[in-house]
Amino acid sequence: MLRKTHLALAANLVICVGTGVLAHAEPARPPVGPSAIAVIKDTAGTALGTLRIERYDMTKSRVTVNVRGLAPGFHGLHIHTAGVCDPQSVDATTGSPFSSAGAHLDPSAGSYGMAAGNLPSLLVAGDGTGNASFVTDRFAIAQLADSDGSAVVVHAKADNFANIPTRYTHASDATGAMGPDATTLKTGDAGDRVGCGVIRVLT
Ligand SMILES: [Cu+2]
Known part of the structure; x- marks a missing residue:
């Protein structure tokens, strides 16, 4: 009897997997409201x-x-606060182009890792293509269409999200600060901005 029950459960599991019942379901209704492209x-x-x-x-x-x-x-992937992608606009400190796109979108002015504009890093394959799709609740599409717009920026290097484990903590610097330095906290060490796209919100 016990074996029969187990067999029945196993059969049900196979059916569920086969029909996708256990898979995460996308929302039933198609997306409505504004969208954005760049x-x-x-x-x-x-x-x-x-x-x-x-x-x-x-x-x-x-x-x-x-x-x-x-x-x-x-590659670090972020939404930046200004919808201007000028390759001639060079950051005086880092030498990176596309400085015109401004800082990372961060309406709540939280810690770097929590900034709304910080997106999952983009993995580019050996053939140079990168394809990613993910869901975020850290900003609303309408927020991207403020007075100065917004831009998506692809960086040259990986993003560490300012995550420097405490075992790497350095001695306090001249200001008494310890842990991630100002560059890490500001940029996640993602390096130069190698790609930029002005975000256009469609209503
Ligand atoms: Cu960025």
Whole structure:
């Protein structure tokens, strides 16, 4: 009897998996409300790919990124506060282009790792293509269309999200500060901005 029960449970599990019942379900209704798009370009003006943002449900947005022609590996991916992608605009401190896109979107002015504009790092495959899709509730699409707009930026290096474990903590510096330095806290050490796209919100 016990074996029969186990067999029945196993059969049900197979059926559930086979029909996708156990898989996470997407919202039943199609996305409604504003969406947003951007064409991501390098400093030469060559299109690297696109960003799309759509309403996922009442509180979340789905972000989809498709690029090609980038160096393989992880790349920091962020939404920055200004919708200006000028490759001639160079950051005086870091020498990075696209300084015109401003800082990371961070309406709540929280810690770096929690900034709304910090997106999961983009993994670029050996053939230079990167494709990512994820859901975030850290900003509303309408927030991207403020007076100075917003931009998506792809960085040269991986993003550490200012996550420096305490075992790497350095001695206090001249200001008495310990832990991640100002550059890490500001940038996540993601390096130069190699791609930028002005985000256009569609209503
Ligand atoms: Cu960035």
